[in-house]
Amino acid sequence: MAKKSSVFICGNCTYQTSQWIGKCPECEEWNTFEEQLQGKTPTSNHLAIKQLEKERPKLLDEIDINQEIRTSTGINEFDRVLGGGLVKGSLILVGGEPGIGKSTLLTKVLGNLSQRDVENRVLYISGEESTSQIASRMRRLGIENNQNMFIYHEKDLENIFAEIKIIKPKFLVVDSIQTTLSPELQSAPGTISQVREVTFEIMNLSKNQGITSFIIGHITKEGAIAGPKILEHMVDTVIYFEGDQNGYYRLLRGIKNRFGDSNEVGIFEMTGAGLMEVSNPSEYFLDDHENEGHGRCTTCILEGTRPLFVEIQALVVENKFGNSRRTTQGFDNNRLSMLIAVIEKYFGISLSFFDVYVNVAGGMKLLSRESDLCIIAAVLSSYFNKSLDSRTVWIGEVGLTGEVRSTPRMDIRLRSIQQLSYKKIITSKKNLESKEILVNNLAVNNISELKNIFD
Known part of the structure; x- marks a missing residue:
């Protein structure tokens, strides 16, 4: 059997080298290299891109600039961080420590969106929890008798896109980006190349089909979102969930936002019924x-x-x-x-x-x-x-x-x-x-x- 070759990739700047080194010569960060097996390079016209018609360059005067129509999530503090609501076709990255409330918040958001309009089909994809676990959390949050809420336990990106083509959701949650894998790559889920490739495919799907997508990201022990730094550049909005797990408050902080002010903050309180908004944070x-x-x-x-x-x-x-x-x-x-x-x-x-x-x-x-x-x-x-x-x-x-x-x-x-x-x-x-x-x-x-x- 032929020996598989490997490459070492910096998790901060994606610099590549044939052998492990302690300090990256490009970004000068220490201990950021991870070994990955070299496989076939994915083609640029597969999955989401392949299904879409080719678009030609347009003159500036030919492009209709319509004012952004924002959709409220039903949670005022979350809308504040987003800049006034959700923008159609946007890609939002939510990061935070384990157990901080990322899945709970997005579950509540999808529940509000699906109950507001019969045409608002939503799809919650999880590679970490079973469908029964997600359904139990939704019932605990008061989301029941919902004909627009779809739950799917899957890690393979091709299967996910096949179901998206059938269901045609308006809103999508991928929980989490580190557990989703593309079959075009031979590396394991959560590696730099997998995270970059999966995010790229979801980004193209969101932009071309107008699906508002959320992706949940794990964080490292330093507090940064796990994966290459390019991950934060690819998405439209980056939101961090902060707070003490032993405390009751949660801070939702916008780090990047292409559709509004960055560094906006939303305050939440963790209760038995989920995350509740704090109406007067100063008090x-x-x-x-x-x-x-x-x-x-x-x-x-x-x-x-x-x-x-x-x-x-x-x-x-x-x-x-x-x-x-x-x-x-x-x-x-x-x-x-x-x-x-x-x-x-x-x-x-x-x-x-x-x-x-x-x-x-x-x-x-x-x-x-x-x-x-x-x-x-x-x-x-x-x-x-x-x-x-x-x-x-x-x-x-x-x-x-x-x-x-x-x-x-x-x-x-x-x-x-x-x-x-x-x-x-x-x-x-x-x-x-x-x-x-x-x-x-x-x-x-x-x-x-x-x-x-x-x-």
Whole structure:
């Protein structure tokens, strides 16, 4: 029997080499190469492409540009992340940790779509669960007596496309992309070449037949979607499901969206009846915020176009062993070390013999820098044992020279601050220039101007 040749492919940039190497010379990432058997190269006109008529190039003036007609999923938080609803023929990638709720969410979405219109045929394809398992989950979510919902347990892409041709669904879910395989390749399911090929075929099917498709993707231990990076480039929308599996909240974050704003966020709560929308996320992240306490401070961040009010908690305790700790939850640890250095410089206090702990309440992760001023205020509040007014909002990025820098899209934050009846806002002077402010405010240029608050 002839010996099978193999090739090593980088999982990050798809660079190929004949032997394993530790560091990829193309993307310079470590330990990303996987061995794959070389088989016949799939032709470019099979499966979905072969069934479609060839399209000729058109002049720009010959193309009719119709305004996108969006279809609501029946879940407002999901529609927000999608940019207002589903676009016909779009391909959406949903990734997240095991057990986070990806299948539950998409099952609920398909149930809503199938019950809204008798012509909305939907097809749920799973390579991981049996049809009875999927049906049990659907009944638990209240999806019953549905003549438009089709469930199919299959991994072979050719069989899947054959059933799609018969059923002609408007909406499709593939759970998951790592368990689906193309018979044109000899490699195992989940390998780089299989994931790339299967996604490419589903993308062509969606675009040419106008099927709105969801594909569920596993993630690696680093938190990225398993498979080649090109997978995220091929799809129209990339959505990550975040959250603590032991907690109750789930965060649906849009990373890429060709039909709307990226970085939009939807908040869900996991209950016995499935995922439920959180109508007022700020109240969720500010639980019991009326209680006064040392080291508590409120800031307003933007997730996409949505303002969210979150509470930052800080604890400063003396360390008698001389090896101080800097520990964060939901915030960059290196950023905290920098802010502590700024505090020591411009407040004239030494935190070298103190442990500093910073936590973002509710499990939120702060990726932007408009919360710097709030973190400094929380640390100083704990250090001086001085409570801060819970109805005061602190907003501003702090630089190494102690200056409080301006924050983008301040109008949206101010509007929410006024609607929620906060008493005061402390921020940069530039943030308040030429703006109508209906609440008390304190404009600062440098954090040293805050000394009188903590005296």
